[in-house]
Amino acid sequence: MKQKIRIGMVGGGIGAFIGNVHRMAAALDGELELVCGAFSSNAEKSKESGEALGLPANRVYPDYETMMLSEQQLPADQRMQVVSIVTPNHVHFGPAKMALEQGFHVICDKPVAFNLEEALELQQIVEKTGLLFALTHNYTGYPMVKQARQMIRHGALGNIRKVVVEYPQGWLSTQVEASGQKQAAWRTDPTKSGIAGAMGDIGTHAENLAEYITGLKISELCADISIFVPGRLLDDDGNILLRFDNGAKGILFASQIAAGEENNLNIRVYGEKGGLEWHQMEPNTLLVKWLDQPTQVYRTGVGTLYPETLAHFRIPAGHPEGYLEAFANIYRNFAFCVRARMEGVEPDPLYTDFPSIQDGVRGMRFIEKVIESGKSDQKWLPF
């Protein structure tokens, strides 16, 4: 009888946005099950959350240290195998480090750490322990993002010349953090979020998406970073010029004061032979543009798609999958890799694709460089 991969969660008490997302993503494909958690830094809240989630009381812990030490004592076929970290940025490093050192695989929300130093140390620990580590840059989990990546990798667009990646949101157009909105509060608090606001929260998604789809690396950048809302302590907007290692040029902007925008991550890539356009808010569509031929509307489930694309959706054409399914792809692939390791086999390469600690380090470096560039008179900073 096949057993599900067992997860313990750090953070994500009832009512948390991203904690619930991780739980739904883990549950969707029936490959993982939540077996324990330390859902809050407040022990009482952790307990309440565990109850609401239907966990037995003895698997709900007052803090992550207790969780990890206690789970270690359980029989191997009962204890958690994976720690899922869904706390604010300043509480990523501690539990991730401890989990790895205690022998647990880790799934961590992004950005991977509070600063670059933490990220680099985590990278060392991951490499030393050889354990599995996934970062939930969930947008790369969409099937049409996989398709875009494969089309470029296989040369459909020719050499890439131009990349435009945008992440406009409008929800921080006013100082909502002052009214106690919890999601806004920690994201705009330098002691919890780190040196960046929007650049860390969503800028890193844009950076990760651009590099993932194109297979290129950003080599230089030039940033104009702003705080528009009076009283805010961290950036809420950034416009950035990019240069890539193959000579391509690009633009990245991320904003949380783009009034009226929801969560409009999108990317356009132009090569010598054609272009691609993808919008997260309509994720099952990929526009493929050609030199003097009609644009093609690639869709999940229609026509000939790459195996990497086919491996990442569940239902037929025209039955829209969304954010949770893309998120679930990361969890499912991670579960497959954990299971393969349990069974001592190589995982199916179609299902090994999830963001890594290297992506996490790159994201932290991006944050540092972008904030530095925003303060600098030097036009181009190397990345």
Next chain:
Amino acid sequence: MKQKIRIGMVGGGIGAFIGNVHRMAAALDGELELVCGAFSSNAEKSKESGEALGLPANRVYPDYETMMLSEQQLPADQRMQVVSIVTPNHVHFGPAKMALEQGFHVICDKPVAFNLEEALELQQIVEKTGLLFALTHNYTGYPMVKQARQMIRHGALGNIRKVVVEYPQGWLSTQVEASGQKQAAWRTDPTKSGIAGAMGDIGTHAENLAEYITGLKISELCADISIFVPGRLLDDDGNILLRFDNGAKGILFASQIAAGEENNLNIRVYGEKGGLEWHQMEPNTLLVKWLDQPTQVYRTGVGTLYPETLAHFRIPAGHPEGYLEAFANIYRNFAFCVRARMEGVEPDPLYTDFPSIQDGVRGMRFIEKVIESGKSDQKWLPF
């Protein structure tokens, strides 16, 4: 410790489209768990499916009769509480009847039965037993469908005058059933599907959606029903004029030979004061049109929405939810109602909304009337 509602499944062996959809929908919100199943009429296949799903061998049954009788013997806190029926149409009635008679709640795929007589008998059994029964007309689970329904119910559009509901698909444009495609094979086989092909498979969804959103009842119809693909035994296209009980007029078309269409269910409703437009393939958007005012783009998570809408999505604006989440809304609401009944309380009325046996009976009547009209020279048939 909260316990999950326990499901046993009839049909839905590994590889089945809709069985997997039901499992994901049941898992998403952590309210239900699959505890047993009779996944195939072939006992060996049932066993394999159960194993792949990680069920203990003693909860995987060779047929649904055995499942129901065996589960009856289990302690009340272990045995299944709900039977989920995901077989082809001709195997809905048998397991549904037996499940209800054995005291299990039932979730059944649509159309509810093989013919109207079966549906009416089921309705009697549901009423007699007082058990809960849900029909997975899943498209009414979308939050923007709830919003549309509430806007009309609260009079935002004034009296409704015109309804246009369409369900174009193109996947049966050729005789794929002849090549052994399993989804196509039973849907085009009168011994498994019943008297209708497209009209039962998707026409009933359109009918259900139109009545759900408008709150009106179809009172007369006039149908032109066709088989376009040579060799096919059941309808693959239908164009239908509708009249509603308030005097509104309408059009319903459903087609599986609309070449190049995916799963493009959509509806437009026009009233005295404004109109609505919703497309299943972009389900988080609802266009609201006004007399000489700009059209408004209602979106999941944006602005002031009805409580019934808010109760049916999970994540913030711009994070698209899709088909599985809408499907999961039916499972989750059903679970809430089962739990309320276990606890002897009234369920929260916001979460009691799922399609019923009455919807099922109405769907079967629709099928009968539409096929009858297609063969008739009489212009209008009462419905």
Next chain:
Amino acid sequence: MKQKIRIGMVGGGIGAFIGNVHRMAAALDGELELVCGAFSSNAEKSKESGEALGLPANRVYPDYETMMLSEQQLPADQRMQVVSIVTPNHVHFGPAKMALEQGFHVICDKPVAFNLEEALELQQIVEKTGLLFALTHNYTGYPMVKQARQMIRHGALGNIRKVVVEYPQGWLSTQVEASGQKQAAWRTDPTKSGIAGAMGDIGTHAENLAEYITGLKISELCADISIFVPGRLLDDDGNILLRFDNGAKGILFASQIAAGEENNLNIRVYGEKGGLEWHQMEPNTLLVKWLDQPTQVYRTGVGTLYPETLAHFRIPAGHPEGYLEAFANIYRNFAFCVRARMEGVEPDPLYTDFPSIQDGVRGMRFIEKVIESGKSDQKWLPF
């Protein structure tokens, strides 16, 4: 020195919607010039309109009879060559008949006449005189409509199975005619519009477009015709089932009470191999759908288009042309044909395409049959 083709206009006084459209359409390509007119049944208004249009006073006439007789007296190189008729429906036949009998070519707004009898008589006169006659079913002037027609004619979609043509407008959702709105007033007045309201005003456009694009003929129809607005005398909505001469089935609806709709003429055609979709409000786009291949977005000016398409737009891809340009295509083609006849040569067949008196007769027959069907209990009426 090339001379422009000279037009005299009947109706279309300053402030009239369609009169001004005809003037702009005639002017756009520099092929025709307005030289005279009888712009109103009110001689004073005609005079004022002529002045505002910069015409010399002696070419502005109190009525169309005077215009035709007076122009006849002018030297051949000065007098009008074409009469453009832009009056309400009940004043089409008189001036058209007289113009043809006096030897002038005619461009007439649609529907061609007040009733079928007038249309048939006009057809005889056109045939007898051998003069040129164009009907401004302007929507067939769009380049992407030409492209759709040619694709179907060349078999790109295979045999056609299904046609859905819609013409929703919302501007008559209230009884605006009661408030003296001039456009509404005559269109809802049986003494000016004829036996039909919406069916004549816009239903005929839909019928003409469907037959033009598919090359098929409607052979039977079944209509549900309504007056929704209290106090209105003519239909403001119609839902119609269609059957075509090749066995294709279809739906046509036209409505002026589709609240919130502007002028949303659109058509979808499905064949054995693929489908087409075109929307008048975004006219430079034609969606081409395939069986299990990505949809293609055909665009004016992009890729390989048919010569018939190329002949009907003026500026490069991405520079949108619209309603006036499509209208102008009819005037320009007509001018080319008049010029060819003057020069005694065959016109270039790429530029001879404009709606004819036969289209006009067919439109009048459509109006009669649709209204008849709306009152009939017989399901199918032959067309």
Next chain:
Amino acid sequence: MKQKIRIGMVGGGIGAFIGNVHRMAAALDGELELVCGAFSSNAEKSKESGEALGLPANRVYPDYETMMLSEQQLPADQRMQVVSIVTPNHVHFGPAKMALEQGFHVICDKPVAFNLEEALELQQIVEKTGLLFALTHNYTGYPMVKQARQMIRHGALGNIRKVVVEYPQGWLSTQVEASGQKQAAWRTDPTKSGIAGAMGDIGTHAENLAEYITGLKISELCADISIFVPGRLLDDDGNILLRFDNGAKGILFASQIAAGEENNLNIRVYGEKGGLEWHQMEPNTLLVKWLDQPTQVYRTGVGTLYPETLAHFRIPAGHPEGYLEAFANIYRNFAFCVRARMEGVEPDPLYTDFPSIQDGVRGMRFIEKVIESGKSDQKWLPF
């Protein structure tokens, strides 16, 4: 009897793209007529073009100098009043200067001159002569661009924070200029186009549109300017960070190597209270976004629009106007101003809006600064 305003054209021989656009734009509204021209630097070609356009031979000139001097000799009620200059950039200054000095009003294509010096000299001449001068930054002629401008001017969005303006084209993705494509040849030739390629040809449109809509002035910029196509002599792509005089930040990109893009000028503006989005390729739509309220789809002809908007379209909602109509708005407004001056009255302020010599100077300064910034290591250059 009202007389049309008389135009003489410099450049724009038959077959030229922009010359024909100017002629159609001038003709559309019946306010101007082409009376003479020097259509080519080749006298024979000029003659042929004049013939094809139906001009009398004595009004077709071998060169613009002859045209201006000859027209001066004609009676005042016959000679041209306006010179329309539609030549490549290096032949703007000469004819514009001479026309003004000879007392003719001028309409000139953009950019206004070959370099900034010429532009500044022209500005002086315009001011000295007091004659009317229009620059055909035609995209500001669209009614929804007027609406956007007025909404911002009236404070609907609050203080503006962010502007994103894009002008992607793909037609120069390969070295088409090497194959003799005429439009490409002069645009990529520094002796005809000036110091910039894409930045002058389309970048200036983007700059002009952004300043026109927002009412703000760019105060600083930081550019990354590229030549991607081997062998090309002028820029074909540019990514530019903008800062505005009110503290707003922005991005401007213009590209002619954005493979698969047609002529996709678009702009988004975000203020404290809301945002706007407009796309030239669907010009009759303006998206208006709000903080936590549904987005509104403003459309030409629907709802309450500003008088400045209403003054710039011709036909009802849903009858799309396009590029030529926007272009014609400039000609028509210019004609109204010329006529008002002839009549010694003030022109109606609703119709005085067309791009000026000041816009032209600003465009030339933009070109110079952008090219300078592209070569500079200094992050911000003042503008």
